[in-house]
Amino acid sequence: MTPSALLDPPVQPDADQGRQWLLDELSKPEYQAARPTWFDQASKAFGDWLDSLQVPGGPGFGPLIPLVIVLIVAALIVVAFLVFGRPRLNRKSSLKTTELFGADDTRSAAEIRAAARRAASAGDWPTAIEEQYRAIARALAERTVVLSAPGTTAQDFAGRAGRSFPASADVLRLGARAFDEVRYLDQPGSREGYERLVALDGALERARPARLEAIPAAVAR
Numbered sequence: 001m002t003p004s005a006l007l008d009p010p011v012q013p014d015a016d017q018g019r020q021w022l023l024d025e026l027s028k029p030e031y032q033a034a035r036p037t038w039f040d041q042a043s044k045a046f047g048d049w050l051d052s053l054q055v056p057g058g059p060g061f062g063p064l065i066p067l068v069i070v071l072i073v074a075a076l077i078v079v080a081f082l083v084f085g086r087p088r089l090n091r092k093s094s095l096k097t098t099e100l101f102g103a104d105d106t107r108s109a110a111e112i113r114a115a116a117r118r119a120a121s122a123g124d125w126p127t128a129i130e131e132q133y134r135a136i137a138r139a140l141a142e143r144t145v146v147l148s149a150p151g152t153t154a155q156d157f158a159g160r161a162g163r164s165f166p167a168s169a170d171v172l173r174l175g176a177r178a179f180d181e182v183r184y185l186d187q188p189g190s191r192e193g194y195e196r197l198v199a200l201d202g203a204l205e206r207a208r209p210a211r212l213e214a215i216p217a218a219v220a221r
Helices: 003-007 015-026 029-033 038-052 059-084 109-121 125-142 154-164 166-184 191-206
Strands: none
Touching (some): 125 166, 125 191
């Protein structure tokens, strides 16, 4: 620094210039990083509120303790909602059942379709028709379009699925009849009956449902 600079009087900024200098200084990254976040502010406000609670003494305070606890719990729930958001309900998992037309079946729609194809390759048309109809029901349940409960019959399912897919209502009823014939009446089934269900399965996969069918109150246990 030169001797003349040492003799220069210090700069005296006016009010506007001083305010601008202060804003420029506070805008630097180190100051911004130190600013409290909205969560810091909310946490401090909640802590201040807890500190402000006065717990009175004396024998008459006993009945007020549950009220204070409820208020604190309610405040914690509000903070949890602000931080984590509203919990999402998993409709598929809450309504899922392993029973399928009177049998306990945990297989996916893809697994049941594969079993139907194996039966068809062996010429076992009763098993192929039964498995393919189960695959249709499980596929609609996986899409949460038509949800079945213990006790749901093939005809019940066909009626509710037909309301969701009106264009396929007639074929669904034919499929339910074929299922009942091979399962309960020992009918031999046929290639045509199986292939009709395969085509129905593909059509339902491509279609958009007109409505969602929940578990009927009379059937659900």
